[in-house]
Amino acid sequence: MSRTALLVEDDSAIATVIVAGLEHEGFTVEVCDSVAGRDAALAARRFDVMLTDVMLRDGDGIESLGEVRAAYPAMPVIIISAQNTLDTAVRASNNQAFEYFPKPFDLDELVRAACQAAERSSGTASAGEAMPDGLPLIGRSAAMQDVYRMITRVLDNDLTVLVLGESGTGKELVAEAIHELGRRKSGPFVAVNTAAIPRELIESELFGHEKGAFTGATARNIGKFEQADGGTLFLDEIGDMPAEAQTRLLRALQSGRIRRVGGDQEIAVNVRIVAATNRDLLPMISAGTFREDLFYRLNVVPIKLPPLRERQGDIEPLARHFLAKAVKQGLPPRVLGDDAARALEAQSWRGNVRELQNLMFRAALLAREERIGADTIFACLDASHAGIPHDGDEDGDIAEAVARWLNASRFAEGALYHDALAVLEAPVFRHALRQTGGNQLKAAQMLGINRNTLRKRLQELGIDPEEFSTA
Template sequence: MRPIWVVDDDHSIRWVLQKAISREGIPCEIFSSAAEVLERLETEVPQVLVSDIRMPGQSGLSLLSKVRDLHPDLPVIIMTAYSDLDSAVSAFQGGAFEYLPKPFDIEKAVELIMRAVRESQTEEFVEEAESAAPEILGQAPAMQEVFRAIGRLSQSNVTVLITGESGAGKELVARALHRHSPRASQPFIALNTAAIPKDLLESELFGHERGSFTGAQALRRGRFEQAENGTLFLDEIGDMPAELQTRLLRVLSDGHFYRVGGQQPIKANVRVIAATHQNLDERVKLGLFREDLYHRLNVIRLRLPPLRERQEDIPILAKHFLNVSARELGTETKRLSESAVRIISEFPFPGNVRQLENVCRWITVMAPAQLVEARDLPPELKAFQSGGNMALEQMAGNSPSPNLWLAEPVLPASTPSAPVSVSAMSAGKYPFDAVPSDLASVLAEPINAASWLDLLFIEAEKALEGGQPNVMDALTAQFETTMIQAALKATHGKRIEAAQRLGIGRNTITRKIQDLNIDVKDID
């Protein structure tokens, strides 16, 4: 095995690191100056280089620059007692694997060095050519239905209404519909109707004549004219003001419109594709959206599934976005470890594909190594990973009151001989010893949120006082078992529906049933 090199003008630092690294079974060589390292690099290359930033002669940053030129794949960890912003920025801009401020905990320093060792041992990643990246990525059945619909509509000019949550990729679908239509060679014009102020939206859509209002110093062609013979994509159509709905209805009805301040009708040869995250049926009932316009737009409805309904697509989407963000930033593409892929695949992504894309940008910039581990993920994903408390809060419906967790119930000292009911315990009539040790049995009887949290507090306190190890894991496992059993019972054993009701993926519920050894034979 190639050694680790440590260069520092401080003898004590060299000695401590050499001893700590050697205990891991890895050879370590020490140097007192950058010049010694550069001379040795002419004949040998270490597995990892750990360098101080300020040394007599050449600095650690100068050494880093030369090492990156000679051996760009060699991980370099920069140490410094001057942990200022400029040093950190310079280290990362120079291509450092990580930045280690002094004084440091020796165990954490060794852990960081071992990560760099694993990185250096990883086979060089050869990025797959993406000469013709797909317009839309997706292997999930729900996305295959979307692809089939686009195929069926490829030779049609019919109006399409795309529904789906924000960030799900509705504009991508609209562009695909245009690209595979007879109008593909003509303009595709997109307008987010919710992003334009109400007073300007009419002019944006239909244009205006010179002098038609204050500031209208020249004739302006609106989006309908710009999209002539092509496709006009109206995003967030559900938020369109009522008066604009009327004007849009006229265009869709007779194919003509007027510029603001205009007197002559203009014929529109435009295919309209609309999209919304709103429930238009409900908005029609509430009088917020014109029913006749709704029927004009809703000729073909295409539902785009949220990312949580196509979790099997998350790994390929993440790989794609990591490639894209690496190209944009001019860096090497980061790779996700199995643990990182598992966490990302199970995360619900309320912001859908757009949120996943932002996560991949964060990873490209912030993750220290090319191989991204679970601990390198953004804070919201790491919080989800260790979400035992989060799951309990979600079950209660909101964040539990501090009093439910901290206030100790006032209970008498005697233990009843009669069977204990959940309602009696929740009322505070019996001592701690009367509480069943199995949380699943406690939760089996319907009780209100406050009472089951009181019982959970009692159970947790008993386990902690009794010295039980891994209390969080044990109680969380019982909690998840109870929730899954209840969901399966409510859905008569239908796992996919149970997963949807719980707000988790179908792969997640299958894995948890196996990991928790949940017996599903008697659940119908």
């Protein structure tokens, strides 16, 4: 069912992101930037909910709210204000505001409140009814508000975006938000991790190949560029792309045309590029491992994602979000205790948001009671950081240790292999790095895996090869 909202906001950047969030949940939104515009809009049509700033260009958004409430008693009102004082909160409460959000606000929470308000207005809300999942990015910290502002600036254009940030900070979520909230949302979203593709296959993966182009090419393959035509192509770990593939990527970005491997025909493609990397590309340019012209072609709009340690206030809401997400994946419902939240906030989170998500899934799985306490968090952290069994326990019987751990653990249906592997993998990698003095090439050879695969897994597990260096 269509829902309508009136947004009264004179900051165009903030208005853009709120409109995008509301439209994502099916709202039809009308925007005005003044008290006079508000009154004219209200006189012209009915709205299920009104969201209004306080300080508007022609007056105070709360001052005449009593008259609005009297004229439209069934319409819930949500107050948004940068005047984050007790007086503002009291005035909002006195005017029976449905909800009050100080700036900077959490967009996901604001959209949820608008959904609840609209349902109450239409009388369709029911007890225990699930609200929409909302947007993928969570956080009300100042650092995340800066990210939100940058996202809103690229929604109505096709500028190339380069998302920068440590491993696990949520770079793909930013790319998804840009696509889902932008003007290409009706097109495909195609993600490719360039670090996970073997060097000899990356051009075929990106641009496709013709039958017979190389040994094993038994049929034509449509590459990621063609798959993403009309939508968004997300190039993750762009800093790990081989030099020869960088050249062809640059040509495709410049011309808007690609050529399949083994083909002689150029194909026009219409894609929006969002790239991401956890590496510092400028030193790579100086070292000659990343093309300078490609960097400037990608770095049109850089968006820097903060590490989790710089957004401590977001840790608790993220943890609660992941517990709710765990339930949808078949894990038992859990409640985060206050002592557990404090324990989480005290951690450094080298693996960032991904590490926090994995830990909360593990805590939901292993907690003996509905309420997760600090003891469960510490136990999960010990398992995550130290590894079970620990590769330093040279006098123990590894097989017996693994068996004891498996017998003492509980796993979600279908999760045994991946959960066990995640715990056992870290000490194996540490052992290989210790044996090779931190040399990743030699460690990869010892393990029998690709060096790019090793590098990616080390980043995801929060293992620093420099700790094992013999230099």
